Amino acid sequence: METIGTFGASRYTAADLQLFRDAEAGPVNAALAQCSIIRLAKGQVVEDAFQARLYIVLAGALEVADDNGVMFAEGAPARILPGESVGEQSVLDDATNLAAITAVEDTELLVIEPDLVWRMIDDSNGVARNLLRLLSFRIRAANALLRRRQKLGEFYRQLSLNDGLTGLYNRNWLNDMLPKLVSRARQDGHPLSVLMIDLDHFKKFNDTHGHLAGDGALCAATSLVRNLLRPSDFAVRYGGEEILVLLPETPPAVASMVAERLCDKMRNTVVFDDMRVPLPHITGSFGIASLTAGGDEASLIADADAALYRAKDAGRNRICF
Numbered sequence: 331m332e333t334i335g336t337f338g339a340s341r342y343t344a345a346d347l348q349l350f351r352d353a354e355a356g357p358v359n360a361a362l363a364q365c366s367i368i369r370l371a372k373g374q375v376v377e378d379a380f381q382a383r384l385y386i387v388l389a390g391a392l393e394v395a396d397d398n399g400v401m402f403a404e405g406a407p408a409r410i411l412p413g414e415s416v417g418e419q420s421v422l423d424d425a426t427n428l429a430a431i432t433a434v435e436d437t438e439l440l441v442i443e444p445d446l447v448w449r450m451i452d453d454s455n456g457v458a459r460n461l462l463r464l465l466s467f468r469i470r471a472a473n474a475l476l477r478r479r480q481k482l483g484e485f486y487r488q489l490s491l492n493d494g495l496t497g498l499y500n501r502n503w504l505n506d507m508l509p510k511l512v513s514r515a516r517q518d519g520h521p522l523s524v525l526m527i528d529l530d531h532f533k534k535f536n537d538t539h540g541h542l543a544g545d546g547a548l549c550a551a552t553s554l555v556r557n558l559l560r561p562s563d564f565a566v567r568y569g570g571e572e573i574l575v576l577l578p579e580t581p582p583a584v585a586s587m588v589a590e591r592l593c594d595k596m597r598n599t600v601v602f603d604d605m606r607v608p609l610p611h612i613t614g615s616f617g618i619a620s621l622t623a624g625g626d627e628a629s630l631i632a633d634a635d636a637a638l639y640r641a642k643d644a645g646r647n648r649i650c651f
Contacts, residue, residue: 331370331377337440338363342388347440348413349386349464353456361450366441370433382420382444387412390437395430409434418461421447493567495545496552504566504574508627511578515621523585525575526617526634527555527592530646532571535612547601547612554599558592574634582620582651589616589649597647613647 337359344350344358367388370376376385376392385392392410410416416431421444450457491503499507515522529535529551536544548571555573556565568574575592577585596614617638621630641650 331368331374333366334369334438335367336363337365337367340367340388342367342440346388346413347386347415349415349460350457351460353454353460357453358450358457361446361453362440362442365443365446368439368441370437370439372433372435372437374433376431376439382417382424384415384417384421384442384444384447385431386415386440386442388438388440390433390435392416392437392439393432393434395432415464418447418464496549496567498552498556498565498567498573500567501569504568507564508576508630511576512621512627512630515578520579521581522621522630523577523580523582524619524630524634525573525577525585525589525592526568526619526631526638527573527575527614528638528642529571529573530613530615530642532612550599550601551596551612551614554595555592558595559588574631580620582618585618585620586649586651589618592616593647593649615641615646616649617641618649618651 344353344355344362350358350362370390387410389412391412394408394410394416408416419425424444451461491499491506493500511522514520529548532544532548535547539547552565552567552573555575559565559575562578563580564576566574566576575588577588580588593614593616596612601612615638617634617636617640619630619633619637622633625633637650641648644650
């Protein structure tokens with residue numbers, strides 16, 4: 331980094347710089363006349379960037395690897411082009427500029443000390459307006475970036491709560507939501523029932539037709555379950571070929587009707603059109619349980635699991651409490 335002259339002795343004028351556009355040219359050029367111009371080679375870092383100074387790109391380009399008043403592209407540093415500036419926030423705050431400023435090509439920079447920046451703001455309404463406009467733009471950009479990051483975070487959060495194969499909720503979601511559903515049922519005095527479903531002889535299906543065909547069968551079964559539930563119900567891939575259905579505000583008798591309908595539809599659903607084979611060889615065994623007066627989420631799952639094993643021991647393709 332080397333000083334190559336002053337602004338007054340250069341070919342540049344204030345009209346080339348965004349911060350001074352529409353400001354009265356004569357006083358601005360006079361104020362900037364003794365400001366230094368420094369040259370950076372490509373890849374060189376501004377060595378005194380930690381000081382509270384305003385830098386304006388006259389030629390070339392900079393990358394700024396910290397958001398000290400500068401907006402960033404997603405996952406990449408901001409690029410400062412000719413006429414644009416960096417360091418305004420540090421000057422206004424009278425705080426250290428922690429931005430890492432690097433030239434991405436041979437670059438010439440105008441360096442303005444903070445005292446001069448303040449005098450120009452005091453003396454020129456045009457400079458003050460441009461600075462406010464610049465800061466407003468950066469605030470808007472920061473808010474837009476924050477919203478994008480929040481949406482992206484929510485997207486990944488949702489991904490973490492859904493099973494990648496079937497699209498049903500996963501155990502992470504269940505561990506978070508089931509205690510809340512149990513607490514709400516107790517508070518409101520409403521019933522809460524669950525269905526534990528296991529696809530019968532699923533290992534045999536996989537061994538016979540292959541795991542890709544097994545994935546297709548599992549997706550067909552879970553899609554059937556999801557499509558037959560109410561909007562207020564929830565379906566979870568509990569593990570392997572097991573599906574857990576949560577039925578808020580549902581007493582045991584109604585839960586039994588839901589299970590009967592699912593069991594009947596499952597045994598008549600075609601898995602693969604080209605196989606021409608309906609689902610009887612992958613029927614479902616259903617265990618039903620409802621929240622008891624002294625029960626919690628663990629006992630509810632345990633009761634449903636015990637009911638499921640009774641259905642399997644009784645011959646599968648059936649429903650048990």
